[in-house]
Amino acid sequence: MTGIGILGANGRMGRVLIDAAHLDANVTLVAASVREGSNWIGMDAGELAGIGKQNVEITSSLEHNAAEIDVVIDFTLPDVLEQNLAWCVKNNKAIVIGTTGLNDKQKEMLRLASTKIPIVFAANYSVGVNLMLNLVRQAAKTMGDSADIEILEAHHRFKKDAPSGTAMAIGEAIADEIGRDLNQCAVYGREGDTGERKHETIGFATVRAGDVVGEHTALFADIGERLEITHKASSRLTFAKGAITAAKWLIGKPSGLYSMQDVLGFN
Ligand code: NAD
Numbered sequence: 001m002t003g004i005g006i007l008g009a010n011g012r013m014g015r016v017l018i019d020a021a022h023l024d025a026n027v028t029l030v031a032a033s034v035r036e037g038s039n040w041i042g043m044d045a046g047e048l049a050g051i052g053k054q055n056v057e058i059t060s061s062l063e064h065n066a067a068e069i070d071v072v073i074d075f076t077l078p079d080v081l082e083q084n085l086a087w088c089v090k091n092n093k094a095i096v097i098g099t100t101g102l103n104d105k106q107k108e109m110l111r112l113a114s115t116k117i118p119i120v121f122a123a124n125y126s127v128g129v130n131l132m133l134n135l136v137r138q139a140a141k142t143m144g145d146s147a148d149i150e151i152l153e154a155h156h157r158f159k160k161d162a163p164s165g166t167a168m169a170i171g172e173a174i175a176d177e178i179g180r181d182l183n184q185c186a187v188y189g190r191e192g193d194t195g196e197r198k199h200e201t202i203g204f205a206t207v208r209a210g211d212v213v214g215e216h217t218a219l220f221a222d223i224g225e226r227l228e229i230t231h232k233a234s235s236r237l238t239f240a241k242g243a244i245t246a247a248k249w250l251i252g253k254p255s256g257l258y259s260m261q262d263v264l265g266f267n
Helices: 012-023 045-049 063-068 078-091 104-113 127-143 165-177 237-250
Strands: 002-007 027-033 071-074 094-097 118-121 148-155 186-188 202-208 214-221 226-233 256-258
Touching: 002 012, 002 237, 012 027, 012 045, 012 237, 027 045, 027 063, 027 237, 071 078, 071 237, 078 094, 078 104, 094 237, 104 118, 118 237, 127 165, 127 214, 127 226, 127 237, 148 165, 165 202, 165 214
Parallel strands: 002 027, 002 071, 071 094, 094 118, 118 256, 148 202, 186 202
Antiparallel strands: 148 214, 214 226
């Protein structure tokens, strides 16, 4: 049985993670934490997630139940990544990270921590999106030199970062496959007199609206034909179940930085 500790338990993903842990017979939720001063402290995690009492008290840190935690799951904010990683390194805990919008410094923190503990980091924990990352490579290999490449994404109105981490991962996979540097060729949105499209660019377009869980399209458009590869998530449970799968997979792994592609055996 894998003991799970959830950070940011009251977040949109935190609540669904509590539910996903409950639904999986091979894991037990042993700790759930929220930010200091939160009104949820002292309440029951199951009640927070709307699934009935689970006898797991919500606290302001994972400290009180550290011994029972095998894997920490972190879907919070980039600003708290440093403190979350430091806690896991100090306590020698594996961690599954879903937080997106990390800057270069935070990515380097992740890499450094992975020399001491096992970490899975993925911008998207759904099986379909991870398959899509392989499919876009195949499309890029065949059509990438002649087609215009655009990545479109839509998310709910509360999402804080843009483009989504998944859109960036799709862009990176495509750029890597056709030997372009995404830092050089990415175009984020267009306005005014932009001139004709430069062929080597990879464009990103972002929609933020309502309660859209997450939609991504990679578009390969040539003269006379257009290929669109689209994924639509309809429930956050798909991400949460993927994160729980990653947590179970991480047990017994040596220190290192793993991806969901590793977890699913695609690498
Ligand atoms: P949210 O705003 O609903 O939740 C964020 C959580 O972080 C909250 O519980 C908040 O209290 C907690 N938090 C923030 N600051 C904190 C602090 N200082 N100390 C402790 N806790 C703190 O956001 P969300 O929709 O649940 O998304 C969270 C993250 O997960 C985002 O980065 C989002 O993009 C990402 N996400 C990733 C995937 C994936 O598959 N990788 C899927 C969905 C969301």
